[in-house]
Amino acid sequence: MSSEDNKGFICKKDGKPMYLIEExxxxxxxxxxxxxxxxxxxxxxxxxxxxxxxxxxxxxxIVNRRVRLL
Ligand SMILES: [Zn+2]
Known part of the structure; x- marks a missing residue:
């Protein structure tokens, strides 16, 4: 397990762990x-x-990144 696994988000509505998707x-x-x-x-x-x-x-x-601060 990498340390990345600890940074996941928890759903505000039902407390389930959310997973990262790339599209x-x-x-x-x-x-x-x-x-x-x-x-x-x-x-x-x-x-x-x-x-x-x-x-x-x-x-x-040309790479244009837009990061949203959470
Ligand atoms: Zn949910």
């Missing part, structure tokens, strides 16, 4: 977006923690 999608304008969020397996409640948008422009990779 990636390719947007129509060629950008790639990754969203990280915690989700409760019981009621579906979710907390978004980070959004990363990756753009490739003139052979350069």
């Amino acid at each position: 990636t999608e390719k947007m129509s304008n060629g950008k790639h977006r990754a969203i990280f969020y915690y989700k409760c397996p019981v009621c579906g409640y979710r907390i978004e923690v980070e959004q990363v948008i990756v753009t490739v422009e003139n052979d350069q990779i």
Whole structure:
């Protein structure tokens, strides 16, 4: 077990441990977006923690991170 396991979130509604989900999608304008969020397996409640948008422009990779402070 790594120390990461202790940092999980507990659902406010039912007290169940939430798990981290990563979702990636390719947007129509060629950008790639990754969203990280915690989700409760019981009621579906979710907390978004980070959004990363990756753009490739003139052979350069531009990474745009948006971290939400919890
Ligand atoms: Zn819940």
